[in-house]
Amino acid sequence: MRIAVIGSGIAGLASAYMLSRSQDVTLFEANDYLGGHTHTHDVQQDGQAYRIDTGFIVFNRAHYPLLSQLFDELRVESQPTTMSFSVQNAATGLEYNAGTLDQLFCQRRNLWSPRFLGMVRDLMRFYREAPALLEQVRSSQTLGDYLAEHRYGEAFRDDHLVPMASALWSSPSAQILSFPVLYLVQFMANHQMLQIAERPPWRVVQDGSNTYVTAMRKRWRVHERLACPVTSIRRRDDVVDVATPYGTESFDHIVLACHSDQALALLADASPAERDVLGAIRYQANDTVLHTDASLLPRRRNAWAAWNAYVPAGKDQACTVSYCMNLLQGISSPRPFVVTLNRTEAIDPTCILHRMTYHHPVYDAAAVAAQRRKSEIQGRRRTWFAGAYWGWGFHEDGMRSAADAVAEIQRMGAAAQVQAAA
Secondary structure (H helix, E strand, O other): OEEEEEOOOHHHHHHHHHHOOOOEEEEEOOOOOOOOOOOEEEEEEOOEEEEEEOOOOEEOOOOOHHHHHHHHHHOOOEEEOOOOEEEEEOOOOOEEEOOOHHHHOOOHHHHHOHHHHHHHHHHHHHHHHHHHHHHOOOOOOEHHHHHHHOOOOHHHHHHHHHHHHHHHHOOOHHHHHOOEHHHHHHHHHHOOOOOOOOOOOOEEEOOOOOHHHHHHHHHOOEEEEOOOOOOEEEEOOOOEEEEEOOEEEEEOEEEEOOOHHHHHHHEOOOOHHHHHHHHHOOEEEEEEEEEOOHHHOOOOHHHOOOEEEEEOOOOOOOOEEEEEHHHHHOOOOOOOOEEEEOOHHHOOHHHEEEEEEEEEEOOOHHHHHHHOOHHHOOOHHHEEEOOHHHOOOOHHHHHHHHHHHHHHHHHHHHHHHHHHHO
16 A cells, blocks of 8 residues: 655654555655654764754653664663753742752752742642542543642642643643643653652663664655655545645555644645544644753752753743753763753853754643544544644654554555455
């Protein structure tokens, strides 16, 4: 079968890689590089060469089994990393790093701060009480309503949980409070985040995450169409027509491995169900900057963490996050390499190395409800949808969605062969 795959994020790469073992696959990518959020930059600083990631960074073997299996197959090496987390509050001057007790109380005044100690108590209580939500099959309660109902303090909400979730999903604070609380707790439980000890060890790909993209391309047999944006897709009874600025090609099946909003925009003949399901899963743009401005990290060096959440002084302003890539990738350099989202105006322009815009899914009640309707559109009219938006938005979710789609396509192809032989 001739199969088109649209988009080269993890879902598109995995789809093309697995399908190319037995099918004729063409991969369309609008950018001039493959990988999507797998984005590694070659940087020269003070006469030294570095490879810095700005999109996909971390994984672990316990909760990323498909991705780990892929890396093993490709012989991609990885190394341990830290997932330490810090918060800096511009209004109160609060700084802490949740890594160790010394770092947690890096501001010694917090040893006798009722607000801070109350935050720690609420944190422990949340770890004890939140797992009870997992007994509910479905719940539409928001995180904000849950915290209010159970009388969690402002310090825990504003100085810990919301900044942490904002960092995880690259989402504004208001959107985090409207996040379905059951969905959040399911993610935290799945990643063993509702516990203090025995959390899974996290890892990063050695020499930059796009190492696995390079290894994959050496092994596959895929027709690559780089810098070739798809402009429209139209389904007919026996084929799918894919239009680009260079003409139209026809395929037996198509895997839309781009974002949900992009997929819907490409479908010239979208069904009502496709419009409802894909339209309910929105995406948001995040301005992302790789730089060397240490002022975007906490003022106290002891508070520097892998993930550094910043709570702005204005109540209506969103939390932002800066990743310290030296800690995450084990890099030694004279100046820190930092990846900051949505706080570009605070960065010294002379320190900026690269600037990108990444898009991340918005998780609200409508999006979660749409995920449960995936079967209504999957595989209809020779069209398959793969993407991390079907899960929690992370690399393993994209990998799993690709594996599911590929398995169904292969099953249909085998059935067709049996029917033809008969």
